[in-house]
Amino acid sequence: xxAEKLIxxxxxxxxxxxxxxxxxxxxxxxxxxxxxxxxxxxxxIPLQQHIGAPASPMVTPRxxxxxxxxxxxxxxxxxxPVHSGVGGKVGPLTTCLxxxxxxxxxxxxxxxxxxxxxxxxxxxxxxxxxxxxxxxxGELSPETIIESAQNAGxxxxxxxxxxxxxxxxxxxxxxxxTIVINGSECEPFLTADDRLxxxxxxxxxxxxxxxxxxxxxxxxxxxxxxxxxxAIESMRQAVAGKSNLEVAVCMTKxxxxxxxxxxxxxxxxxxPTGGLPLDVGVVVLNVATSISLAHAVDRGRPVTHxxxxxxxxxxxxxxxxxxxxxxxxxxxxxxxxxRKDAAMVLMGGPMMGVTxxxxxxxxxxxxxxITVLSRxxxxxxDQTACIKCGRCVENCPLKLSPTRIAHAxxxxxxxxxxxxxxxxxCECGCCSYVCPARMPLVQYLKSGKAAVLRKRAxxxxxxxx
Amino acid sequence: xxxxxxxxxxxxxxxxxxxxxxxxxxxxxxxxxxxxxxxIVEPGPHLSDKSTTxxxxxxxxVALIPAMAVAVWVFGFNAIRLTGLCLVSCLATEYLFxxxxxxxxxxxxxxxxxxxxxxxxxxxPTLPNFAVILGSVAAIAIGKMIFGGLGQxxxxxxxxxxxxxxxxxxxLMTTWVAPVDWKVDSSAPAAVAGExxxxxxxxxxxxxxxxxxxxxxxxxLRELIIGRTSGxxxxxxxxxxxxxxxxxxxxxxxxxxxxxxxxGSAVIFAGIAYMAAPGKFVNPMFHLGAGAMIFGAxxxxxxxxxxxxxxxxxLIYGVGCGVLTMVIRQFGTYPEGVMFSILMMNGLAPLxxxxxxxxxxxxxxRA
Numbered sequence: 001x002x003a004e005k006l007i008x009x010x011x012x013x014x015x016x017x018x019x020x021x022x023x024x025x026x027x028x029x030x031x032x033x034x035x036x037x038x039x040x041x042x043x044x045i046p047l048q049q050h051i052g053a054p055a056s057p058m059v060t061p062r063x064x065x066x067x068x069x070x071x072x073x074x075x076x077x078x079x080x081p082v083h084s085g086v087g088g089k090v091g092p093l094t095t096c097l098x099x100x101x102x103x104x105x106x107x108x109x110x111x112x113x114x115x116x117x118x119x120x121x122x123x124x125x126x127x128x129x130x131x132x133x134x135x136x137x138g139e140l141s142p143e144t145i146i147e148s149a150q151n152a153g154x155x156x157x158x159x160x161x162x163x164x165x166x167x168x169x170x171x172x173x174x175x176x177x178t179i180v181i182n183g184s185e186c187e188p189f190l191t192a193d194d195r196l197x198x199x200x201x202x203x204x205x206x207x208x209x210x211x212x213x214x215x216x217x218x219x220x221x222x223x224x225x226x227x228x229x230x231a232i233e234s235m236r237q238a239v240a241g242k243s244n245l246e247v248a249v250c251m252t253k254x255x256x257x258x259x260x261x262x263x264x265x266x267x268x269x270x271x272p273t274g275g276l277p278l279d280v281g282v283v284v285l286n287v288a289t290s291i292s293l294a295h296a297v298d299r300g301r302p303v304t305h306x307x308x309x310x311x312x313x314x315x316x317x318x319x320x321x322x323x324x325x326x327x328x329x330x331x332x333x334x335x336x337x338x339r340k341d342a343a344m345v346l347m348g349g350p351m352m353g354v355t356x357x358x359x360x361x362x363x364x365x366x367x368x369x370i371t372v373l374s375r376x377x378x379x380x381x382d383q384t385a386c387i388k389c390g391r392c393v394e395n396c397p398l399k400l401s402p403t404r405i406a407h408a409x410x411x412x413x414x415x416x417x418x419x420x421x422x423x424x425x426c427e428c429g430c431c432s433y434v435c436p437a438r439m440p441l442v443q444y445l446k447s448g449k450a451a452v453l454r455k456r457a458x459x460x461x462x463x464x465x
Numbered sequence: 466x467x468x469x470x471x472x473x474x475x476x477x478x479x480x481x482x483x484x485x486x487x488x489x490x491x492x493x494x495x496x497x498x499x500x501x502x503x504x505i506v507e508p509g510p511h512l513s514d515k516s517t518t519x520x521x522x523x524x525x526x527v528a529l530i531p532a533m534a535v536a537v538w539v540f541g542f543n544a545i546r547l548t549g550l551c552l553v554s555c556l557a558t559e560y561l562f563x564x565x566x567x568x569x570x571x572x573x574x575x576x577x578x579x580x581x582x583x584x585x586x587x588x589x590p591t592l593p594n595f596a597v598i599l600g601s602v603a604a605i606a607i608g609k610m611i612f613g614g615l616g617q618x619x620x621x622x623x624x625x626x627x628x629x630x631x632x633x634x635x636x637l638m639t640t641w642v643a644p645v646d647w648k649v650d651s652s653a654p655a656a657v658a659g660e661x662x663x664x665x666x667x668x669x670x671x672x673x674x675x676x677x678x679x680x681x682x683x684x685x686l687r688e689l690i691i692g693r694t695s696g697x698x699x700x701x702x703x704x705x706x707x708x709x710x711x712x713x714x715x716x717x718x719x720x721x722x723x724x725x726x727x728x729g730s731a732v733i734f735a736g737i738a739y740m741a742a743p744g745k746f747v748n749p750m751f752h753l754g755a756g757a758m759i760f761g762a763x764x765x766x767x768x769x770x771x772x773x774x775x776x777x778x779x780l781i782y783g784v785g786c787g788v789l790t791m792v793i794r795q796f797g798t799y800p801e802g803v804m805f806s807i808l809m810m811n812g813l814a815p816l817x818x819x820x821x822x823x824x825x826x827x828x829x830x831r832a
Contacts, residue, residue: 022512188512260826273827343505350511357506373511384518384574385616390774391516400824401774424825436516437616443508447583 043325052078085304085323151294158286187349205289402431408449586699626642689754724785
């Protein structure tokens with residue numbers, strides 16, 4: 001740990017203490033340019049792809065929708081509208097599973113007048129290039145920017161899917177001095193953000209400047225892990241000559257992309273437990289979110305597509321430009337289909353990704369990748385009792401004691417678990433990764449957190465009665 | 466005719482039946498397909514590093530190979546006898562316990578092997594067979610299994626076994642022999658188990674320090690480093706033990722906190738005493754090399770289960786082991802104090818963990 005600090009200081013790279021170094025496995029796709037994905041026969045667009053209230057449908061069955069048309073209105077302030085990325089005929093209103101395991105209302109659309117390959121390529125090129133004529137930042141009011149984000153259905157595209165307009169609307173007694181663009185992409189296997197920074201650097205910068213304008217921040221930082229040399233180079237060129245913007249090179253370490261690790265590393269600011277980056281004067285945006293913000297303001301383009309990595313045990317791994325609502329099965333088919341040894345399909349990467357029980361689950365705004373693990377890669381579950389080696393304690397980036405909390409949860413003593421700071425856990429999974437006894441530590445912590453939240457909700461309901 | 470009809474009917478019946486069976490099979494297949502998830506669904510993370518409990522235990526066993534080799538050279542057949550007996554009786558005890566408790570077998574985690582070897586290495590080479598077996602049974606049964614097996618025990622199982630023998634057979638446990646002289650009589654070490662009449666008894670370097678010791682011819686440091694002195698089976702050779710310790714540290718099976726705390730505090734303690742009264746107390750480097758100090762610091766005190774969780778706590782725990790050892794060695798009636806100091810600190814380990822566990826980054830969760 002001391003050696004790492006020294007190296008970081010000598011190379012001027014940013015690092016946070018503790019954490020782990022899994023094999024990044026990004027070489028299969030980091031050199032693959034983004035390619036457009038052909039439209040599937042049918043898309044299923046969930047009406048709740050974000051944190052907050054579900055959106056309410058604005059279309060009726062058998063109605064025709066155009067590409068980019070709004071199909072659902074936001075269900076409140078902390079919510080986001082939904083748009084269609086394809087043109088076609090609306091099918092019956094249904095429900096579908098989303099990656100979080102919840103079943104939510106959805107609109108299915110049978111695609112019609114499917115575009116040709118050239119048209120798809122042209123659309124992608126437009127997505128990756130800045131709008132021709134843009135209004136200077138100074139002419140745009142913060143309200144305009146936030147409204148554009150809200151109308152475009154913009155949510156955090158790194159996976160958290162928190163509505164961006166809520167994040168950018170700063171309360172009167174808070175000040176934001178810095179926007180951090182999170183390009184660390186610490187999750188192994190995934191390269192979508194890496195490709196976006198290489199192929200659309202000026203859009204990332206434009207989004208950053210818009211977010212700074214919206215929040216009144218004076219400083220913009222783009223944080224990138226040092227395993228993405230080309231992205232660092234292209235982003236450095238894009239910020240050249242802009243004195244208020246900088247590229248921060250971080251050491252490759254998991255979970256660098258977590259806000260609670262990124263901000264101490266890059267800015268030296270520790271987010272208080274239970275707080276938000278907002279509490280230390282920072283707003284963190286993902287690379288894809290930043291690009292989408294630029295599109296929302298400059299082109300009025302809603303969030304209908306996203307770039308994601310399809311990798312692992314598929315025949316043609318790559319980075320794809322995918323309409324939201326496309327089923328995973330179609331995406332995998334376009335990536336050459338599954339290899340014979342495929343055993344597990346994950347939405348996201350192998351550390352925080354969620355296993356998919358069913359490949360009809362659609363891509364949503366927060367899907368950064370689809371990772372297929374082969375039989376040999378799947379974690380072996382030869383569990384023994386905890387041998388109290390303390391590795392989970394040593395590696396927890398939040399300085400918790402996962403094994404003690406997990407044992408308290410296992411015994412059903414939620415109060416004890418809470419006294420061990422259960423609720424501070426960020427669920428990064430470093431504890432499970434290092435555990436020699438192969439205990440599903442983070443799983444105990446997750447279920448403990450869920451149980452505490454249920455208990456609190458029940459207590460609240462009882463007190464209001 | 467009759468039979469014909471019935472045959473026809475049978476045919477008809479069986480056709481319909483076959484069809485039905487086929488249909489049912491299809492339905493069943495579909496149900497099976499639907500209910501049996503095609504994909505592995507489990508909680509993340511889906512990657513892990515290579516270390517496993519078994520791997521950690523095997524690392525310790527590998528690290529003890531040089532000490533084993535020296536033990537055979539110094540104490541001859543007794544080294545093989547003790548280690549073999551401990552292994553067999555420890556593994557058998559654990560197997561029987563699991564059988565009685567109707568629990569799945571746990572021999573595969575290799576922790577019983579480590580306990581057996583550490584116990585054997587901490588015994589006097591001439592200890593009779595029955596005592597070795599009793600000590601092994603005590604180590605696994607009282608030291609580990611009655612607490613609930615691996616990970617649940619408070620005290621280091623090997624030290625529990627040794628403490629049991631120390632109380633039950635104090636004379637046998639303090640009878641020491643001189644190293645085997647291979648040149649003079651190669652048959653001497655082959656003194657049959659339990660019948661150690663031929664062995665030449667000799668005080669250990671630490672017993673020589675105690676007042677009233679018959680011979681006070683202290684070995685020079687070089688002898689302690691190589692290990693041709695009397696003492697417990699595996700504790701005598703500093704160089705062999707350090708070789709294994711380097712391996713354990715390089716493999717990150719153990720960290721430096723406990724050994725540094727224990728050895729550092731012992732040297733400082735002995736150094737102060739030596740400077741205060743050089744005539745009464747011996748050079749601190751002698752204390753480092755003699756007895757089970759090195760063996761204890763790298764192999765016994767570092768036992769994962771019975772030491773504190775936090776690194777800071779491990780340092781404190783190590784210091785406690787070192788200081789208590791020196792207190793017993795210099796002021797107690799026992800010549801050696803490593804076993805008692807580690808057992809005492811084992812008892813304090815949960816408390817140390819409790820007071821040294823760090824606050825979360827960003828402060829405690831507010832109620």
